[in-house]
Amino acid sequence: MPSLYPRFILCRCSLRGSAATVVRSIATSLVAYFGVCVVLGVAAFSQAQRSRGDGINDPALDARVDAILQKMSLEEKVGQLVQYSAGQPTGPGTGRSDYGDMIAKGQIGSLFNVIDPKQINMYQRIAMEKSRLHIPILFGLDVIHGFKTEFPIPLGLASTWDPTIIEKASHVAAMEAAADGIKWTFSPMVDIARDARWGRMAEGAGEDPFLGSAMAAAYVRGYQGSRLDAPDSIASCAKHFVGYGAAEGGRDYNTTEISEHTLRQFYLPPFHAAVEAGTTSLMSAFNTLNGTPASANPFTLKQVLRKEWGFKGLVVSDWNSVGELIPKGVAIDGAAAARKAFVAGVDMDMVSSLYHDHLQALVSSRQISAAEVDDAVRHVLRVKFALGLFEHPFVDEAAAPKALYHPESLELAQTAAERSFVLLRNADGPDGKPLLPLANGAQNYAVIGPVGDDSSYPNGAPPGSGPRTTLMGALVARVGQEHVARYKGCGILDGSDQEIADAVAGARKADIAILALGESPEMSGEAASRAHLGLPGRQQELLEAVARTGKPIILILFSGRPLTVPWAFEHVPAVMAAWLPGINGGPALVRTLFGDVNPSGKLVVSWPRSVGQEPLYYNSNNTGRPPESTDLTHAPRNIEERYVSRYIDEQNTPQFPFGFGLSYTSISYGATKISADHLNARELNQDVGTNGRTVVTAQADVSNTGSRAANQVVELYVRVQGASTEQPVRALKGFQTVTLAAGERKTVKFELRGDSFATWNDRNQLAVEPSKVMVWIAPDSAHGTPAQAEIVP
Ligand code: BGC
Numbered sequence: 001m002p003s004l005y006p007r008f009i010l011c012r013c014s015l016r017g018s019a020a021t022v023v024r025s026i027a028t029s030l031v032a033y034f035g036v037c038v039v040l041g042v043a044a045f046s047q048a049q050r051s052r053g054d055g056i057n058d059p060a061l062d063a064r065v066d067a068i069l070q071k072m073s074l075e076e077k078v079g080q081l082v083q084y085s086a087g088q089p090t091g092p093g094t095g096r097s098d099y100g101d102m103i104a105k106g107q108i109g110s111l112f113n114v115i116d117p118k119q120i121n122m123y124q125r126i127a128m129e130k131s132r133l134h135i136p137i138l139f140g141l142d143v144i145h146g147f148k149t150e151f152p153i154p155l156g157l158a159s160t161w162d163p164t165i166i167e168k169a170s171h172v173a174a175m176e177a178a179a180d181g182i183k184w185t186f187s188p189m190v191d192i193a194r195d196a197r198w199g200r201m202a203e204g205a206g207e208d209p210f211l212g213s214a215m216a217a218a219y220v221r222g223y224q225g226s227r228l229d230a231p232d233s234i235a236s237c238a239k240h241f242v243g244y245g246a247a248e249g250g251r252d253y254n255t256t257e258i259s260e261h262t263l264r265q266f267y268l269p270p271f272h273a274a275v276e277a278g279t280t281s282l283m284s285a286f287n288t289l290n291g292t293p294a295s296a297n298p299f300t301l302k303q304v305l306r307k308e309w310g311f312k313g314l315v316v317s318d319w320n321s322v323g324e325l326i327p328k329g330v331a332i333d334g335a336a337a338a339r340k341a342f343v344a345g346v347d348m349d350m351v352s353s354l355y356h357d358h359l360q361a362l363v364s365s366r367q368i369s370a371a372e373v374d375d376a377v378r379h380v381l382r383v384k385f386a387l388g389l390f391e392h393p394f395v396d397e398a399a400a401p402k403a404l405y406h407p408e409s410l411e412l413a414q415t416a417a418e419r420s421f422v423l424l425r426n427a428d429g430p431d432g433k434p435l436l437p438l439a440n441g442a443q444n445y446a447v448i449g450p451v452g453d454d455s456s457y458p459n460g461a462p463p464g465s466g467p468r469t470t471l472m473g474a475l476v477a478r479v480g481q482e483h484v485a486r487y488k489g490c491g492i493l494d495g496s497d498q499e500i501a502d503a504v505a506g507a508r509k510a511d512i513a514i515l516a517l518g519e520s521p522e523m524s525g526e527a528a529s530r531a532h533l534g535l536p537g538r539q540q541e542l543l544e545a546v547a548r549t550g551k552p553i554i555l556i557l558f559s560g561r562p563l564t565v566p567w568a569f570e571h572v573p574a575v576m577a578a579w580l581p582g583i584n585g586g587p588a589l590v591r592t593l594f595g596d597v598n599p600s601g602k603l604v605v606s607w608p609r610s611v612g613q614e615p616l617y618y619n620s621n622n623t624g625r626p627p628e629s630t631d632l633t634h635a636p637r638n639i640e641e642r643y644v645s646r647y648i649d650e651q652n653t654p655q656f657p658f659g660f661g662l663s664y665t666s667i668s669y670g671a672t673k674i675s676a677d678h679l680n681a682r683e684l685n686q687d688v689g690t691n692g693r694t695v696v697t698a699q700a701d702v703s704n705t706g707s708r709a710a711n712q713v714v715e716l717y718v719r720v721q722g723a724s725t726e727q728p729v730r731a732l733k734g735f736q737t738v739t740l741a742a743g744e745r746k747t748v749k750f751e752l753r754g755d756s757f758a759t760w761n762d763r764n765q766l767a768v769e770p771s772k773v774m775v776w777i778a779p780d781s782a783h784g785t786p787a788q789a790e791i792v793p
Pocket of ligand 1: 142186239318319526
């Protein structure tokens with residue numbers, strides 16, 4: 001559909017392109033993340049919390065909202081619940097261009113995809129000067145990992161395991177977007193993603209609910225700042241509520257079946273964390289969840305979100321997800337779709353026009369109540385008041401460009417990229433030492449592969465917007481043009497025999513070949529599910545041909561998901577996952593390759609060996625037939641090897657486990673110890689969900705046994721056995737980054753509380769049950785020596 005294309009590009013630009021209780025409970029969970037050894041960002045975090053305004057939870061908003069509500073006609077109320085994408089008037093689902101007239105009549109509450117400040121002011125002037133009640137328009141956009149200063153994609157940002165980086169990056173995004181007149185971002189995407197086929201894995205924080213919750217809260221804090229009405233704050237929108245990441249077969253927009261237990265234990269926590277951090281809005285998802293579409297689902301939207309979590313903000317539908325109730329077959333016409341979505345709890349209708357077309361009539365015919373409409377309008381107006389839009393509806397057109405590309409923003413983008421890279425393999429080079437880091441000196445490099453010198457590549461943004469240096473450019477700046485030769489080798493999807501032959505000849509002339517391979521930006525994100533997860537096109541062929549030269553090879557993988565390249569992991573000495581690293585990805589990579597930076601990123605998704613393993617995630621249940629000591633590297637040869645939970649043609653384990661990442665030094669972990677081996681379930685339960693006491697301290701010695709300083713992400717996992725529901729083989733319950741000088745050893749401690757041992761029980765309640773627990777302090781989800789304890793009744 002031609003009209004889809006511009007909208008898609010726009011999305012991709014942006015892709016690349018009671019308060020006290022809330023504060024307390026966030027602080028509680030955060031303390032567990034950081035432990036007591038080296039604590040990154042806690043001081044900054046508590047400072048931010050102390051000075052934070054109440055945002056949408058400010059009780060003073062009620063009177064202001066009600067005062068204006070009393071004056072509103074039904075038409076004007078419904079107008080607040082209507083949103084269009086005005087960037088492309090003929091875009092899918094919108095089909096109109098009369099926004100100006102509609103705004104003057106009070107028929108529109110929000111527009112998005114309008115990115116020109118002049119146009120924003122033009123529409124806003126109509127709202128403020130021509131509409132009867134002068135209610136400002138709320139302008140939104142998918143500002144996903146930066147507005148103009150583009151940071152690594154969210155999957156990369158999460159690989160830093162550093163919420164403070166995410167908070168700072170999203171604050172830069174907020175500052176730039178707000179200066180442009182955009183006061184609402186459809187971010188963060190906090191969907192749990194267990195299946196690399198799903199292209200939107202790129203947009204989230206991976207497969208784990210604990211890490212995902214920390215990241216969700218960090219995004220919200222970053223976007224919304226210390227006060228929502230500050231000029232450099234914007235409203236956040238946690239999406240897609242809920243379960244979207246479990247799309248069957250990893251196929252985007254597909255249906256989902258998630259038990260209430262799994263929903264509560266894995267998929268809901270990051271949304272809950274976003275709500276606790278004060279997100280002003282949530283987006284209801286496309287997927288059908290257990291038979292009921294997420295955008296018409298009163299269980300998730302009303303029971304969980306409003307009743308259990310007390311959310312006071314705004315729920316916006318996803319793009320035409322109200323209209324999609326018709327093809328899904330739960331609504332026979334537009335009126336039924338509008339009614340079902342609205343009654344379920346969707347306040348604002350993104351682009352379908354069905355609220356505009358039907359809500360008034362539905363109220364007149366008493367199919368929905370006027371009081372419910374008032375409530376939905378309250379949710380919208382709360383956000384507008386909290387943002388200070390009534391006081392400051394217009395954007396300073398002259399100021400907008402001044403907010404972009406600040407040197408400190410660009411520096412942060414580079415730091416974030418450096419921290420996001422995950423070193424997957426670093427075998428010995430010709431000199432018998434690990435190939436990376438590269439030695440400074442007069443070596444000659446061949447930069448090969450479609451990604452090596454494409455300035456639009458790192459983030460998918462249109463070339464030319466903002467300063468950007470490619471990998472090739474950054475390498476030339478480092479070692480001089482005379483030491484670098486460039487061979488494309490092939491395209492992402494195409495390539496000729498000649499191009500490959502040229503690259504091979506070029507590699508022969510060089511001392512080291514750097515292969516920059518992977519996916520194009522359009523191959524991940526929305527509507528980019530893949531059934532094959534290897535290198536696209538002829539890139540594998542190129543890689544093998546270059547490898548046959550016998551030259552040392554460094555493979556840098558650019559992608560929005562893990563790629564199944566088992567051959568490379570066996571034959572290529574050095575492999576690094578660079579994700580899509582953002583505007584300063586080139587310089588960040590070169591600094592990392594030369595060891596100015598020691599890689600510290602770790603995987604936030606399990607890296608599959610082959611696509612048939614998906615969905616693949618570390619926090620899975622054991623089966624009744626675990627293979628345990630069975631050798632799975634070959635097909636079963638007897639009954640013992642066969643009748644276990646396994647594939648007959650693939651191993652069960654991932655290529656690299658969740659939490660994995662190498663550095664240029666070696667780190668060793670001592671056994672985990674805990675301060676008590678008997679815990680009391682009753683006492684622990686008093687703490688669940690509160691700012692509870694530390695009940696037990698876990699610690700392990702972590703040593704840098706190599707010769708370089710390193711930042712090491714130390715992870716804490718718990719396994720609970722004997723509870724009323726089966727619990728995963730491991731669950732992340734803490735992480736912290738420690739800095740270790742060469743040869744240094746630190747005792748890393750984590751404080752564990754009731755929440756660390758609480759699980760969703762067979763009555764779908766979060767509780768600590770009598771059980772046996774194992775606790776690991778480990779470099780990743782597959783290693784470590786655990787301590788054990790018993791939780792007694
Ligand atoms: C996506 C959302 C996005 C919205 C607005 C939808 O297609 O699923 O994530 O926020 O479009 O661009």
